[in-house]
Amino acid sequence: MDTIGEKIRIQRVVKKYSQEYMAFALEISQAAYSKIERGETKLKLDRIYEIAEVLEISPFKLMPPSKYDGAINFQGIYAQYFKIKRFIITKVLRRKYLVAVDDVDQSDISNN
Known part of the structure; x- marks a missing residue:
């Protein structure tokens, strides 16, 4: 299962955005952005929404699935x-x- 950082990286590569562009759009350094993709930074919900907005995707594509999501007991x-x-x-x-x-x-x- 992909981590949030991996999902962000995949979406960024699909959009052909550089880490520098993402960092600029999020008003953080490229090093700080790189840590997000590597999973070294814990993301708050508002940051996930900001990243999703830059990537022009739903923030739910980046979040881990709910334990109740689609699972039938x-x-x-x-x-x-x-x-x-x-x-x-x-x-x-x-x-x-x-x-x-x-x-x-x-x-x-x-x-x-």
């Missing part, structure tokens, strides 16, 4: 499915079966 889904299934079998269907048995007239059973 199948184990959780299956666990809930089996809990619901168990509930239906043990509570609902048994109750219906017991009611149905009670509703049947004993004389109907003996006549058949």
Whole structure:
């Protein structure tokens, strides 16, 4: 997985911008900008937005994915499915079966 710095570098190269241009646009030194791309500088959200603006991209392209982003917790889904299934079998269907048995007239059973 690419780090934020790697993502920035890739986008910069795609746009054919130099590190000097990026540094000038961000009003920082080229050395400081280089540290951003190497991941030696922790970026605050406002700086990520500034870099994205210079690169003319969405800042979300640079940020790491959220732990909830596009991930489906199948184990959780299956666990809930089996809990619901168990509930239906043990509570609902048994109750219906017991009611149905009670509703049947004993004389109907003996006549058949």
